Amino acid sequence: MTVPATPDDLWQQLLADWLPLWLGTDTIPQMVGAPLHRRGSVRGRVVGCHVGRRLRLRWTPPTLDHETEIDVALESETGGTAVRVHQDRLLGPAERQDQLLRWESRLRELTEALGAEQERLRQREAEGI
Known part of the structure; x- marks a missing residue:
């Protein structure tokens, strides 16, 4: 999904705001091996x-009893940045479909919020503020 933001701006927002909210963690560190805490x-x-x-x-989603990847x-595209989310280590088509719907919903929320901003x-700018 392409969102109306530059990759740099989006990266900062994803790590500071969106991913912690979506994953239910306190923060998202950028160091390999770092734990995700809640x-x-x-x-x-x-x-x-x-x-x-x-x-x-x-990461272990709250609705599952096993770890997933x-x-x-992020990829720069005309009009914004493409955000691609891929999740592995899911057990069967039902889990895959549930997680697909979850991520599609989250990316729609992100696109709407950035568009509103x-x-x-x-x-x-039009009002000269």
Whole structure:
């Protein structure tokens, strides 16, 4: 899905705001091997990071009883940045479908929020603020 933001801006927002919210973690570190915490307990770990472009995590979703791998990649495109989320280590088609719907919903939320933010900025510029 392409969102209306630069890769650099989007990377910062993803790590600071969106991914912690979506994954239910306190923060998202950018260091390979770093744990993902939630209120003192470990929820996963960073297994790969190319700063500004790609993040790979091992994480146990709250609705599952096993660890999965999530790969989040950003790619510059005309009109914004393509966000690609791929999740591995899912057990069967039902889990895969549930997680696909979950990520599609999250990416729609992101696109709507960024679009609304851009509109607010345009209105401020038009009003000379």
